[in-house]
Amino acid sequence: MNELLTPEERALEVKRLVNQLQAEGRTDLLLHAIGVPLLEELRIEAAKGRLSRLVITKDYRFILEDxxxxxxxxxxxxxxxxxxxAHPEGIEFKRLFDYRDELLRYYMATGKMMDKEKVIESVDHLVNPLDNAINEKCSRIKKVFLDLMDVYTASYYIISSHTQKQFSGSDRIWYQRLKNITLPRELVIDYNR
Known part of the structure; x- marks a missing residue:
């Protein structure tokens, strides 16, 4: 392909070539050319067009408005x-204790009629790095979203992993295993803020 073409012109050329391969019945070559990782990335990108606004009502109901x-x-x-x-940058599970008070505030707001001692006990389980409670809660959240939509669309709404490479002043490298929600925040309408 000509290097002088704009990205839009190159995309049109790719589309033309894709149509040719499809017409020849050679989707096998097409898959080989783009590769499975890119195919997955394209599916996730395609799901972005189907995202719904997430409305959080005053009484903490979560509504997929669209x-x-x-x-x-x-x-x-x-x-x-x-x-x-509230933390689009992500949170490491092992550092959840740093967010204990914030999590407690959210739980007290969403569970207004619940016993305060039980709420505190539950939050303490969630922020304990030796307890599996946070993984269980994230799995449940994931299941609820997967029951409502396809896996690619749900990937924007669930709490998922994001690994970030970190460097210290020396040759030492470590990885931050952040968990976050990738839903664009302009799609979140929270009437409690």
């Missing part, structure tokens, strides 16, 4: 979700 569906979560799951929504 799908006209409610995301039915227990107060503890809503609290966890709100915490991760």
């Amino acid at each position: 799908y006209q569906k409610e995301v039915e979560l227990q107060p503890v799951h809503k609290a966890v979700y709100l915490l991760f929504l």
Whole structure:
């Protein structure tokens, strides 16, 4: 392809070549050319066009407005979700204790009628790095979203992993295993903020 073409012109050329391969019945070559990792990336990109606004009502109901569906979560799951929504940069599970007070505030707000001692106990389990409670809550949240939409669209709404390479002043390299929600925040309408 000509290097002088604009990205848009190159995209049109790729489309023309794709159509030729499809007409020849050679989707096998097409898949080989783009590769499975890129195919997955393209599916996720395509899902971006189907994202719904997530409305969080004053009484903490979670509504996928464009799908006209409610995301039915227990107060503890809503609290966890709100915490991760508030931190688009991501949070490491092993550092959840640093967010204990914030998580407690969310849980107290979403579970207004619950016993305060039980809420505190539950939050303490969630922020304990030796306890599996946070993984269980994230799995439940994931299941609820997967019941409402396809896996590629759900990937924007669930709490998922993001690994970030870190460098110190020396040759030492380590990885930050952040968990975050990749839903663009302009699609979140929270009436409690």
